[in-house]
Amino acid sequence: MKNFSYYRPKTAEQAVALLDDKWGTTELLAGGTDLLDLQKEYIAQPDKVITLRDVGINQLRLDGLDKKPDDFILGAGMTLAEIAAHRGLKDAFPALTTAAGDIGGPQIRNMGTLGGNLCQRNRCWYFRDEHTPCLLKGGDKCFAIDGENRYHAIFTQGHKCVMVNPSTLAPVLIALGASAEVMGPKGKRTVKLADFFHAPSSASEREHVLKPNELVLSVTIPYHHLKNASYEVRHKQSYDWPLVQAAVAFKYEDNKATDVRIVLGHVAPTPHVAEAAAKALEGKEVTEATASAAGEAAAQGAMPLSQNAYKVKLVAVAVKRALLTAAGHKKYWEV
Numbered sequence: 001m002k003n004f005s006y007y008r009p010k011t012a013e014q015a016v017a018l019l020d021d022k023w024g025t026t027e028l029l030a031g032g033t034d035l036l037d038l039q040k041e042y043i044a045q046p047d048k049v050i051t052l053r054d055v056g057i058n059q060l061r062l063d064g065l066d067k068k069p070d071d072f073i074l075g076a077g078m079t080l081a082e083i084a085a086h087r088g089l090k091d092a093f094p095a096l097t098t099a100a101g102d103i104g105g106p107q108i109r110n111m112g113t114l115g116g117n118l119c120q121r122n123r124c125w126y127f128r129d130e131h132t133p134c135l136l137k138g139g140d141k142c143f144a145i146d147g148e149n150r151y152h153a154i155f156t157q158g159h160k161c162v163m164v165n166p167s168t169l170a171p172v173l174i175a176l177g178a179s180a181e182v183m184g185p186k187g188k189r190t191v192k193l194a195d196f197f198h199a200p201s202s203a204s205e206r207e208h209v210l211k212p213n214e215l216v217l218s219v220t221i222p223y224h225h226l227k228n229a230s231y232e233v234r235h236k237q238s239y240d241w242p243l244v245q246a247a248v249a250f251k252y253e254d255n256k257a258t259d260v261r262i263v264l265g266h267v268a269p270t271p272h273v274a275e276a277a278a279k280a281l282e283g284k285e286v287t288e289a290t291a292s293a294a295g296e297a298a299a300q301g302a303m304p305l306s307q308n309a310y311k312v313k314l315v316a317v318a319v320k321r322a323l324l325t326a327a328g329h330k331k332y333w334e335v
């Protein structure tokens with residue numbers, strides 16, 4: 001690991017003032033579960049590391065009446081374990097607590113934070129290998145397109161880099177209509193999570209739209225009483241990223257789903273909003289047949305790479321199961 005100076009600011013303003021306005025020379029440190037790996041592999045080589053430990057962004061706040069909150073405001077420093085275990089979040093947003101509870105293992109969840117989860121770097125093995133100069137490390141080639149690409153994107157159109165966004169909280173937060181409060185040198189701004197992610201194609205870009213001298217303070221989830229669920233297809237139960245994930249949210253009155261949102265994870269360089277799938281279900285009862293049809297619609301337009309066509313089928317399965325779970329159907333796939 002390259003030597004660096006360590007800073008421990010007391011406020012978010014002080015942290016922002018320490019950040020440079022270009023990527024690479026300064027890094028924020030939250031739980032360190034991603035950043036330290038990147039430093040040990042020489043993928044990240046910052047001169048300054050700025051811990052967020054003391055800046056006061058670890059709390060959950062409820063806006064509105066105590067018993068009937070309108071908004072849940074999650075500090076970016078909340079750990080994944082705290083999110084997974086929170087009773088109020090579990091009741092309102094089971095999609096979020098399930099997704100948080102399935103990440104990594106207990107050690108990762110006890111250290112990893114919400115802000116770090118949204119801003120973590122991608123897991124493409126070429127990117128993570130110090131010696132492979134791909135597009136995101138200043139090279140002129142994506143090695144995955146003609147290489148080992150079984151865990152890469154299937155929605156590849158228009159993308160020079162075909163990694164998948166690694167966050168499983170991101171699709172859920174987008175489906176729930178969440179937004180992030182961000183602080184930079186000119187003050188605070190609000191970014192919808194739907195607009196937060198970016199498909200990078202060079203070393204001067206990240207997987208999100210934050211500027212190098214901005215940080216996430218909190219994420220606000222509006223409470224609209226939506227039915228919601230997240231379903232992941234994984235190789236094995238723990239210590240692995242999903243192969244495919246579907247996050248869904250919808251109003252369900254008189255057995256009719258309206259305001260349907262379906263967002264896929266781990267299939268594209270950004271979370272993938274499946275508009276055709278949402279449209280296929282709008283105004284209908286959630287049954288095995290309608291959930292299947294939405295699943296098939298979600299996979300439309302996929303252009304898989306040489307080794308990952310299997311993910312197309314998984315998309316249909318994940319969407320169907322997420323919809324049935326959210327609507328309260330018996331989980332026939334669990335014995």
Ligand SMILES: Cc1cc2nc3c(=O)[nH]c(=O)nc-3n(C[C@H](O)[C@H](O)[C@H](O)COP(=O)(O)OP(=O)(O)OC[C@H]3O[C@@H](n4cnc5c(N)ncnc54)[C@H](O)[C@@H]3O)c2cc1C
Nearest residue numbers: 028030031032033034035112113115116117119167168216
């Ligand atoms: C074995 C393993 C399995 C995993 N499985 C999954 C999985 O299934 N799904 C999933 O989503 N993730 C998974 N992860 C990733 C894990 O969720 C992230 O490592 C973790 O959430 C990062 O949080 P952190 O606080 O440790 O971030 P750090 O490592 O401290 O930071 C990560 C990045 O985010 C930036 N950052 C941190 N906080 C902020 C902020 N407030 N504002 C702006 N930038 C910030 C940092 O500068 C850094 O670039 C897994 C990790 C491991 C090691």
Ligand code: SF4
Nearest residue numbers: 124134142161162163
């Ligand atoms: S998918 Fe992206 S990160 Fe992976 S080799 Fe290609 S350019 Fe690099």
